[in-house]
Amino acid sequence: MGSRRYCVAVVQLDTGSDKADNLERVSRYIDEAVERGARLISLPEVMNFIGKSGDGEEPEPIPGPTAELLMEKARRHEVHIHGGSFSELNPEGGRPFNTTVMIDAHGAIVARYRKLHTFDVTLPDGTACRESARVHPGDEIVTAETELGRLGFAVCYDIRFPELFRLLALEGAQVLFTPANFTLPTGKDHWEPLLRARAIENGCYVVAAAQIGRKPRFVAYGGSMVIDPWGTVIARARETPGVTLAEIDLDFQEEVRARIPSLRNRRSDVYELRKRQAPPRRCPPSTRGPGAAPS
Template sequence: MVKVAAIQMCSGVDPERNMRSVEKLVREAHAAGATYIQTPEMTGALQRDRKGLMEILRPEATDLIVAGASALAKELGIHLHIGSTAILLDDGKIANRGFLFGPDGGVVTRYDKIHMFDVDLDNGESWRESAVYRPGSEARLADLPFGRFGFAICYDVRFPQLFRAEAVAGAEIVSLPAAFTRQTGEAHWEILIRARAIENGVFMIAAAQAGVHEDGRETFGHSMIVDPWGRVLAIAGGSGEAVITAELDIAEVAAARRKIPNLRNAREFEVKETAPDRAAVA
């Protein structure tokens, strides 16, 4: 058994102010008994203006969120997962990068968001993450004392092959920090998270951004923790800061996979077009 927490935020454009919110909410989650705590995508800052983003960007070695989270994890003796923050890379490009810190303050693993949110939605809402961020190319797993973790970020949830590959590789819990738009969240957020949990027999922990942000965007919130049978163990509201917690019994992963052994039953197949039967037509 392990108690986990998902922190819901409404990050602004100032990393220092956002880090103060992280510290307050992490301490609240720790006081509630959580030993793994996850923050949302873009914890450090939500800033859609590229010039404004470049002005606050730092490389990993000097990033405020990285340093602050490392110190906080060590002080509290917890696994602290910064869902993601923008990191300046050596070539001048930007990574949407998540960090999992261990109880010693060290980085257990990093994960760069693989799938870029390049979409055109209704009502003129349009996003082009690939114009700003360099996509990652590696799925990541981490063995923690209470289970094997897989990693994803936000739009990754729409690519089930990532979750299946991590589950086949032994993931028992998959993290999904996010900053879902209100429009897409209202339509798809809960059903996608529950589907990924059910089809892979994994716990899902999804810390979300929520509310109207300083840069003008609106995010859906509803941070969630879901079990391998698709049951919602905890869910937050649709705006503002929140801390949700749940007790995870990792044995439920094996139990769900015994009941529905789809990972084991999967088969290779080919997709072929069907040619018309011209003789039958004649």
Template sequence: MTKIKIALCQMNVIDNKQENILKATSMINEAASFDSDFVVLPEMFNCPYSNEKFIEYAEEEKLSSTLDIISKLAKKNEIYILAGSIPEKENSKIYNTSYLFDRKGKIIAKHRKMHLFDVDVKDGIYFKESDTLTPGNEFNVAETEFSKIGMGICYDVRFPQLAQINVKKGAEILFYPGAFNMTTGPAHWELLFRSRALDNQVFCIGVAPALNEDADYHSYGHSIAVNPWGEVICQLEYGEELKIIEIDLDEIKKVREEIPVLKNKRNDLYEIIEK
């Protein structure tokens, strides 16, 4: 199977975990009704983007009510679900963690955000995830019935080495649930997703929360999908929306034959190596 229906769930995230999970449930069920193969939720889909809230909303993986519900939805609908990310607690540490569920509701991969969002843009945005969160240290490529997929979260997209290593491991789709803001979003969101897709000749997909003007942190929204040619095939606006797209993995082979970037790399001179 080379064609995949992917549902981008740009949901409005509020300061109420139960309501957020109900919204995610509604979008997942709707996506399944359109015969989607793969559903993608935003970064911190059950939690406001706030250091204070990361602590309040954090869940242990084995005791997580959020993950239990997503697992049951994946199994009921026989659908893959990339559960954006949630604040995951392990011992005294909190991680920004994404989980991938297969059609049977089993967790087949997880990714802890490797690069923490610590920025201070003059007259723009200040945020320091490291005040609360701990970075992950593992590259995560998951095997699905369609292809291998590479996992990242938001700020991870700015680091081409992560994408390159995931593609070297065989990933044909790079997923980055993210929550860029109203400073970095207009400046860099589309540019980064087009760059990662173009650099590696893969599909690159980002799903964000909708803009909630009542929240302290304003997400840029604009969930996006880019093809291996670097073309934007879908980009939403600011509001809450479910968008279903179809991609064809055969496009990867076609583009790589036309412009054999990966084949022409000078690995005799330079190489990205995973430690």
């Protein structure tokens, strides 16, 4: 086991449709984060390209141009880099994956995670959003043991599925990454509460790097932050692209789990989904939030 305390940087981006320019800015932000003392740097979802459709496009193999840039930066600066996510060329053809890579301080890829959950919904007006038509979902829960602790991975919409995060924690994850391109309507109401819940219920740090700015299909919320295992937001980005720093303290993480032993107190002997016949309920009208939007 390596460092118990270290500096993490979350990089908030306003990614556009010029891949070369996007990667140049990523490179500069990594350099800045290193100069400011970061040993672990995290990037947002679709960090290298957002085209006219509003999605990550121009899929690449891994390793490929984007991954190799991050690998070279990690090796040169001797830092760990979490690559946010970008479109990965499907080796079997068909739809690409939305993939994150974890790169160690030697420049080696030590983990690859493909986004599990795709946002598929039909809105009340009949409009259908089918992320699964454009992105092939992954099929593996991924953690990585590093000198900075055991790390666990998710991407954007995944944060709405607490069972994924519980499994990551049960596999020993201490720091959870949630790169995102959240919309403004869902972001302002759901982003922070969901992230804090994932941190609290699992006793983990949550590192959440996000997109900001106007995209082709929506305005991205931003709100990049780092949350400690107690659920406290210990760092929050301004409403602009840039680098935000926080401290990871794995001794504090262990202390929180000792104080709130919810992982040890689980009742897995009775956790089973059962079908129940529930009587119909009559509820008074309620005030509803805005219609669903991609997140």
